[in-house]
Amino acid sequence: MVVVGSGNVGTALATNLRALGHQVRIARRSAGDDDSIGIDGASVDADVTILAVPFGVVADVVARLGLAPGAVVVDATNPFGQPLPEGAASGVSVVVQAAGHGVHVVKAFNVLGAEHMAAPTLPDGHRPLLPVAADDATARRLVADLATAMGFDAVEIDGLADAGLLEEAARYWGLLAFRGGRGRDMVLVAHQRPPATDGPSSAAGER
Numbered sequence: 001m002v003v004v005g006s007g008n009v010g011t012a013l014a015t016n017l018r019a020l021g022h023q024v025r026i027a028r029r030s031a032g033d034d035d036s037i038g039i040d041g042a043s044v045d046a047d048v049t050i051l052a053v054p055f056g057v058v059a060d061v062v063a064r065l066g067l068a069p070g071a072v073v074v075d076a077t078n079p080f081g082q083p084l085p086e087g088a089a090s091g092v093s094v095v096v097q098a099a100g101h102g103v104h105v106v107k108a109f110n111v112l113g114a115e116h117m118a119a120p121t122l123p124d125g126h127r128p129l130l131p132v133a134a135d136d137a138t139a140r141r142l143v144a145d146l147a148t149a150m151g152f153d154a155v156e157i158d159g160l161a162d163a164g165l166l167e168e169a170a171r172y173w174g175l176l177a178f179r180g181g182r183g184r185d186m187v188l189v190a191h192q193r194p195p196a197t198d199g200p201s202s203a204a205g206e207r
């Protein structure tokens with residue numbers, strides 16, 4: 001497994017995955033002074049590559065990784081402070097284009113702050129909600145299972161067509177955390193209401 005970028009997100013995800021026993025290599029611009037590797041060709045032998053770099057450089061970085069058809073690349077970036085290229089519907093569509101034919105792109109780990117990524121599960125046992133979106137069902141399941149093992153409440157989303165909404169969801173987390181005053185310590189968790197046996201909600205059906 002390769003994590004590209006050694007900032008807030010890359011370090012936290014690598015810490016989590018290593019604690020689970022995964023062999024994780026960090027790909028960096030300036031490899032050499034530690035056990036990290038360079039970006040060029042970093043993903044040639046990797047089953048999973050996680051992108052944790054600024055959105056403004058992600059297309060260039062992806063093109064250099066040596067991703068082969070069948071590889072799984074997880075896009076944790078958010079296109080904030082950067083205009084999307086003309087015609088791009090979302091940040092992840094830029095990754096799909098750069099990754100090339102046959103590479104399975106999964107959008108995940110982008111909707112909450114990096115401080116929740118090394119050890120996501122809360123002391124009370126609640127798990128942060130984590131959407132995992134991809135066109136390829138096998139790649140999506142692989143990353144969802146990984147996220148579950150890491151301590152998230154993974155929700156599989158079939159298809160990347162609406163993945164721009166997941167990038168907006170990161171803004172929504174920020175809205176609640178900053179403008180809403182909850183702070184970066186806040187995570188969103190999901191609870192299911194038990195099915196009603198009678199009354200208006202059971203009669204209303206899906207809306």
Ligand SMILES: NC(=O)c1ccc[n+]([C@@H]2O[C@H](COP(=O)([O-])OP(=O)(O)OC[C@H]3O[C@@H](n4cnc5c(N)ncnc54)[C@H](OP(=O)(O)O)[C@@H]3O)[C@@H](O)[C@H]2O)c1
Nearest residue numbers: 005006007008009028029052053054055057077078113114
């Ligand atoms: N921070 C959050 O809470 C958060 C949450 C969800 C998603 N995200 C997204 O995740 C991504 C990373 O965020 P972050 O907070 O981890 O950023 P960060 O702390 O600034 O780290 C980004 C890393 O990317 C690498 N990098 C920077 N410029 C590069 C370049 N020109 N070429 C190749 N690599 C470069 C650097 O690693 P090296 O020095 O090792 O090369 C740097 O440490 C962003 O797209 C962000 O929107 C952030």
